[in-house]
Amino acid sequence: MVGGFSKSAPRFLRCDLCVTECGSYVNLTLFLPNRKKLTNSRRHHLKSLILGIAASWLEQEKKEAIAAKEAHMAEHCPKADTSGDHATLMETCKKLHALIDQLDEERYDTEAKVMKGDIERRH
Incomplete structure (x- = not known):
């Protein structure tokens, strides 16, 4: 065990995430507890992972919105x-x-x- 964790067990970093959408870009802020220091490369890696997940969520929301619009139009506006x-x-x-x-x-x-x-x- 190293630092309270076994080498094979995954380590999870607890953090708070603030995502704000400003026009055409997303501002991502990663709030970490003061007791845990991260290197810039690790912080950048975590942000890129979170941005990837957020991008997939946004893409899924867009697909759902398009599907809902098409369903509504098919129901209320016949050809x-x-x-x-x-x-x-x-x-x-x-x-x-x-x-x-x-x-x-x-x-x-x-x-x-x-x-x-x-x-x-x-x-």
């Missing part, structure tokens, strides 16, 4: 039927434009109500 003649497609486009106009009006009304409420709360 448009583009088969048919020109007149049918024009009618479908007119219906879609009417729906878009209605949604824009509702969005504008809701935005106006929110702005009015914000102004009243400030005064």
Whole structure:
């Protein structure tokens, strides 16, 4: 045994990790207890391992988000039927434009109500 550990037993270093995402980069800070001193190479190695794990987690989250979006779109937005003649497609486009106009009006009304409420709360 060396320093309380057998040579074959893995040594685990207890540390606190602070990961903050700032725009397009991740700030990684490794907080170690004062009683354990690490060499710069060991600290760099630990940070690179943790960054590798964090990168795989972020990649997995992105894949899950894409899958959830595709599932939501498949459930709520069926594929448009583009088969048919020109007149049918024009009618479908007119219906879609009417729906878009209605949604824009509702969005504008809701935005106006929110702005009015914000102004009243400030005064």
